[in-house]
Amino acid sequence: MTTAASASAVSPSTSVRVPVWAWALLAFAVFALYFVSQENGALLSAPAAQMLHELTHDARHALGVPCH
Amino acid sequence: MGLSFGSVLRRGVLAGVSAGLTAAVVIWLVVEPVIRRALAIEDLRSMHGGQSAPAGLPAHGGDEPLVSRAAQVVGGAVTAVLVGVAVGIIFAVVFARMRERLPGRGDFGRSMVLATIGFGAVSLLPALKIPSNPPAVGDPETVGQRTMLYALVLLLGVAIALLVPVLDQRLAARGTVPSTRWAVDVVATVVLVVLVLALVPGSPDAVPADVPAALIWDFRLASLAQLATMWLTLGLVFGLLLERVAAPKRALEPVAA
Structure with a gap:
């Protein structure tokens, strides 16, 4: 992209090389966020999801994610 | 003078842990007292047999809780730290990718700008549209x-x-x-x-009639305080840690975080 190229041309010293695995790590972190904040049985068995829900309950409320 | 992605990521994780821990403290001191007020309302309901506990979630006001209140409080704190680490990792990747384009003076300024954008985009905006609610409401x-x-x-x-x-x-x-x-x-x-x-x-x-408006207001403020604390700590710690790598270049090898 021309915009990215021109931006890095202006200040090449500030750019950081982001390896490909970093995006996999980002996807994993997003998944982890989903897991602790939203998982209610879509991936886990019902008792496991219920256990997870109860353990993360207070933080889910505090984080403001919709909860029961 | 290239900054390696690994050093950015390490600082992201460290800043994320700090953000999660401070968020956990805010939950414990500010959010939990409001949750207790809400749980008292749920208990009152189940005592009167009025509104039934949410289907499939018997621990809310049920006789036989799946997880004790103490475990829920500890679990909430652990969850806050996990969320902090995950947000810290995402923050580090986005920061590394966007570093040359972020406005702000130095890495500290850039970090604070990114944290402010993050708070506004993924915490404040959703909270304004679908505000957080204490137990006994949803x-x-x-x-x-x-x-x-x-x-x-x-x-x-x-x-x-x-x-x-x-x-x-x-x-x-x-x-x-x-x-x-x-x-x-x-x-x-x-x-x-x-x-x-x-x-x-x-x-x-x-909002059910037995839940006072003041309780809702207190909870939403407490929830936003926790989210703001998390983002603020993340931006501050990440910015300070990164500033320390960039400033004494080679004079001191970056201390392994």
Whole structure:
């Protein structure tokens, strides 16, 4: 992209090389966020999801994610 | 003078742990007392046999809780730290990718700018449209719908955060002066945020009559305080840690975090 190229041309010293695995790590972190904040049985068995829900309950409320 | 991604990521994780821990302290000191007030209302309901506990979640006001209150409080704190680490990792990747384009003086300034954008886009905007609620409020029947709306607003917040800088770059390419660009950026952000708030439907739930308005207000403030604390700590710690690598270049080898 021309915009990215021109931006890095202006200040090449500030750019950081982001390896490909970093995006996999980002996807994993997003998944982890989903897991602790939203998982209610879509991936886990019902008792496991219920256990997870109860353990993360207070933080889910505090984080403001919709909860029961 | 290249900054390696590994050193950015390590600092992101460390900042994330700090953010999660401070958020856990805010939950414990500010959010938990409000949750206790809400749980008292749930207990009162189950005593009178009025409103039944949400289907499939017997621990709310049930006789035989799956997890004790003490475990829920500890679990909540652990969850806050896990969330902090995950957000810290995402923050580090986005920061590394966007570093040369983030405004702000030095890495500290850039870190604070990114943390502010993050708070606004994925915490404040969804909270304004689908505000947080204490226990005893949510209707289990509508949780799916509320979750979709919440995720939609969050994604629209991210879209705005990506769109406005693109607009800014377009204006810069056309030679628009910085003051005009700033004004256009601010107006564009406000217009887009207002459009999201006006067009996306709100929560379908009505707050039950036995839940005082003051309790809802206290809870929403406490929830926002926790989220703001998390982002503020993340931005501060990440910025300070990164500033320390950049400043004494080679005089001191970066201390392994």
